Amino acid sequence: MNKAYANRMEKVRPSAVGELLMLGAQPDIISFGGGYPAPEVFPVDKLSSVFADVMSQSGPRALQYSTPEGLLSLREKLVLRMKQSGISCDLDNLFIIQGGQQGLDLVAKMFINEGDVIVTESPTFMGALIAFNPYEPVYKTVPMDEHGMDMDALEEILRTNARVKFIYTVPEFQNPTGVTMSLERRQRLVELANQYDVMILEDSPYREIRFQGELISPIKSFDTEGRVIHLGSFSKILSPGLRLGWVVAETEIATKLCLLKMAADTQNSTLNMYLADKFMEKYNMDEHIQSIRVLYKEKKETMIEAVRQYLPSTVSYTNPEGGLFTWLTFPQHVDATTLMRDRLLPEAKVAYVPGSTFFPVDEEVNHCRMNYSGASKENIIKGVAALGTILKEYC
Template sequence: MNYSFAERMTAMKPSIIREILKSSSGQSVIPFAAGNPASETFPLEAIRTFTTQILADHPVAALQYGVTEGYDPLREHLLEHLQQRFGIDTTGNSLMVVSGAQQGIELACKVFCNEGDTIICESPSFIGSLNTFRTAGVRLAGVPMEQDGIHLEQLEHALQTEHNVKLIYLIPSFQNPTGITTSAEKRKAIYALAKQYNVVILEDNPYGELRFHGDDVPTLKAIDTEQLVIYVGSFSKVLSAGLRVGYVLAPDEIIQKMAVAKQGEDVHTAILPQMIAHKFMTEYDYEGHIQLVRDVYRRKSDLMRRSLEQHMDASVAYTQPDGGLFLWCELPPNMPMLAYCKQAAASGVAVVPGNAFLVNESEPCNALRLNFSTPSDEQIVRGVEILGQVFTQQQQELAASNTEL
């Protein structure tokens, strides 16, 4: 049969990251391409104990349908946590639990954007969100990144010239894929532009608790005096990615619309994982666990950076994030990035080519993303050593090619 698929699917492509992971499944490939939390940070015994307790004490509540907005005890505690941890004034805002932060991003797009509307985003940016926006038929306007966040002049130019801008999508803290943190000064300037042009900010903050160097920077939601910010958070990087528990804090009217849209998708987020998350926050040493996770990522990030200093050519530049899961490496202009990534994979190291994160994947890009949370310490050292060897091989091949010419 010849299938007639929806036009929206023409904009969808398989995730390069997922395809890399699938192709390397079961093989001894060092996983610098993944974005998974470190498995050693999972509180396995606590999750096992909490699950047993919940099913013993509240089996019906855990296994029955629930309200769309989420498990009330978890919602109430999250509101308190956001106020205390991030200084967010929740007055006039509601919180909804979603099936992972990705769903919160998708719902925000669904309730604000018609086909042909524009979302302004950082470029590069998280490929999962970019594909979500593409599926909705939205036009993406990418604004390049600087060392302290999105380029302000080009952001304002996009706000002035793009058609029907509905959202500004940002990952201000330890951005995926670059690891860059937007400065406090730039966050204030971004917010002022959003206010001036009357555009909603979609703040994606899955790594907000994972700062391991330096001082915290206020979230955009913490400076939101005009009800302009939709804030998306997640338990994926601090508890378990597989439980699929995220949350959205936004003005009441927005959450009401998002709840209606969610009802048409999955009715509500699974209750058992929400109850586990609630116990994790209220009956476990939550702050101690967060510190443990930070310590793990500090060690792994520092180890990867030291290994890059030792094994990688000095012409390769890379970011030095203060938190999160990723480093962004810029190869010299004469080095063919895709050929380098393919050779790295053939040599046993999976990396993600940087163009996968661009709004326009055909634009020139000589960067790649490295993840330090998933691989073991031994894999980090060995993997970077291999990347350095591949770089040397590529340089030699380029030199030989130029000599022949």
């Protein structure tokens, strides 16, 4: 049988670290590898109460088809939240998606012909690369420092690549580095996009999980030409198991993206949209998010403290002001994949995500992403200490 796949399937392959991560998911492993929210922050009782309300008030409606753009009252609430964060938008600009990930797929589907250029941070969120790859883009990458993308390097890319369609960024507590883009760079980013006539895809799943430092306005809030597409998500502030996110975009773009959404899966779960909507109606979302921030701040501080205490001083780390991850940089000769496979997993039963997987081009091997939201504080200390012991022998 001749399985005549489309050409795009050459870009669709299992992740090279997939098998390693599977090992890291076993129950006896202390895993810093996931990107999972802490399960203890899921509001199980409140959602149970909300479910009962939804079934008694709107049972059959909540189980029926609704519309591709999603539940109106939920969209109204999100428009209000977006306005409060400085993003000027209306119902025509906002619709519901199947988690932020679907936004990445839809935006690439809408803009990318084979060979078009997507500019990303280096490193960048690997889930975005997985979403973009089937559309066969070419990646150009921008180095980062502690304030985010190097804007001069970005300008050089824009100046020398005619086929750039959009710049992809996770501006807050970036996955994988934990780095936040500064206010000045956000403004410069929009200026550059205007000047070189390209789009910006602002992926903000962690924005509200800021536990220290000053809130910085979203990139979309500086958008005067409708060229920023903003993605939000309920995964980190309510529950990833509901698969709810949202897009904010200029009207024509939002309308076309929503046609692609309808083509791809008709609509989101009506039930889950009702649950999120009634949760926000019945309870105080900001108070709920605040409780997540308090917990994650403790966990982050526990991890950074352990890193300082147990890892060799040749290991550098980021100190995020929010989100779920810190990023470790080992001495250049240390390959984080080899270290994990040959020593850390078998000897210490500790896992992280090797950093190489986050580089679209020019892989760097001596980094790893460490998640602190998923593990207990006790396991954070234990796991980092074990990593320290092995690193000291290894280096």
